[in-house]
Amino acid sequence: MISNTKLLELAAHYGTPLFVYDGEQVINCYRDLYDFIPCPTLQIHYALKANYNIGLLKLLRDAGSGIDAVSPAEVELALRLGFAKDKIIYTANNMTDAEFDKVCATGVVMNIGSLSRLRKIAGTRKGMKLCLRFNPDVCDGDSIHTMTAGALTKFGILLSDVEEVKALVKEGDLHVIGLHEHTGSGLQHAESVYTAMGKLMDIATPENFPELEFLDFGGGFKVPYQPGEARIDYVAMGAKIASLFADFCKRYGKELVMRFEPGKYLVAESGVLLTEVNTLKRNRERLIAGCNSGFPQLIRPMLYGAYHIIDNLSNPGGPRALYDVCGNICETGDRFAEQRELPEIREYDILAIRNAGAYCYSMGSIYNLRSMPGEIVLKEGKVIYQRKRLTDSEMIDAILKEGADY
Numbered sequence: 001m002i003s004n005t006k007l008l009e010l011a012a013h014y015g016t017p018l019f020v021y022d023g024e025q026v027i028n029c030y031r032d033l034y035d036f037i038p039c040p041t042l043q044i045h046y047a048l049k050a051n052y053n054i055g056l057l058k059l060l061r062d063a064g065s066g067i068d069a070v071s072p073a074e075v076e077l078a079l080r081l082g083f084a085k086d087k088i089i090y091t092a093n094n095m096t097d098a099e100f101d102k103v104c105a106t107g108v109v110m111n112i113g114s115l116s117r118l119r120k121i122a123g124t125r126k127g128m129k130l131c132l133r134f135n136p137d138v139c140d141g142d143s144i145h146t147m148t149a150g151a152l153t154k155f156g157i158l159l160s161d162v163e164e165v166k167a168l169v170k171e172g173d174l175h176v177i178g179l180h181e182h183t184g185s186g187l188q189h190a191e192s193v194y195t196a197m198g199k200l201m202d203i204a205t206p207e208n209f210p211e212l213e214f215l216d217f218g219g220g221f222k223v224p225y226q227p228g229e230a231r232i233d234y235v236a237m238g239a240k241i242a243s244l245f246a247d248f249c250k251r252y253g254k255e256l257v258m259r260f261e262p263g264k265y266l267v268a269e270s271g272v273l274l275t276e277v278n279t280l281k282r283n284r285e286r287l288i289a290g291c292n293s294g295f296p297q298l299i300r301p302m303l304y305g306a307y308h309i310i311d312n313l314s315n316p317g318g319p320r321a322l323y324d325v326c327g328n329i330c331e332t333g334d335r336f337a338e339q340r341e342l343p344e345i346r347e348y349d350i351l352a353i354r355n356a357g358a359y360c361y362s363m364g365s366i367y368n369l370r371s372m373p374g375e376i377v378l379k380e381g382k383v384i385y386q387r388k389r390l391t392d393s394e395m396i397d398a399i400l401k402e403g404a405d406y
């Protein structure tokens, strides 16, 4: 944990808003997964969408992580950072033919989640090696928007379509080397992990898919966001996961590789967004603390109703009161927290919005033309990576350049 004193120093030195990440914590989380899932063939593929900070990616690369990429640009970033192509999986969803061709040319294995794409592959890419994504029909996640299985989702091939899949695989002489499922992000129930694994393992028979090399059970490992929220007993969960998989491998007749692709678990808790309060006002009963960041820089509260712990680093012992912590964007919903009890907030206090390492910077935008905050990665107390915030003029230069021909 980076101390509050250090965070205040960083805010003073680099300015706010600022994302700060603890690189050591990311690597510790990565290593923890290998400890808690005692499976000799386990491979962790970091879900790059959670945070594409280059400093963090290099740390994960050096620790041996693979990558789960969801767009051709994510594949390109991973390759250009030196992740080996056989350590990357491209989990495509609604891709264009051009995107398909582009990733195919890199040699990265594609994870195909629709019969439509599989039909095209069977017709035009005879002999291709691929992974298939199935919808495990288990609904879980920390929000309706992050549940990626079941009847409402656009993801994956239905388990009941296995026979059609097999016919297409035969028609295209395709080599299915992996099967995949991802149930959702922030899985609330350990049981969901086991059930979804079971559904995938049920169809992963040598009769259906004789050439399997790996099963990929997606991401979704939850971390606590609320104060006092219990941490999942990952040691018990990991033991159960390993035992289910060992039994499966016996049935399949071969020791397959087990893959997971966590995002949140690896990076969520490593990050904090530092923001400065510049305006205090009262709207009748409500105290409003207005700060110099906003929802485009950390959208989870507005998008998912997500809870992020907020600490007043400048006045931790102040008398407590209820605040709406609002941003600087021209939208009423631009709130990091509503009626949150916090130590007295004064103008120029620095607030730390916790658990800001996953799906915060990477979901960001420059709405209202406010450039994204700078980012700092620390390791052993030292800054090992810095990305500076664009000045207004740099941001405007980039926008004007895009339209320069018109």
Ligand SMILES: Cc1ncc(COP(=O)(O)O)c(C=O)c1O
Pocket: 047, 050, 068, 091, 148, 182, 184, 185, 186, 218, 219, 220, 221, 261, 262, 263, 264, 265, 358
């Ligand atoms: C296919 C896939 N894999 C992995 C992840 C990572 O999920 P999480 O960050 O919850 O671990 C996601 C995120 O939704 C995903 O869609």
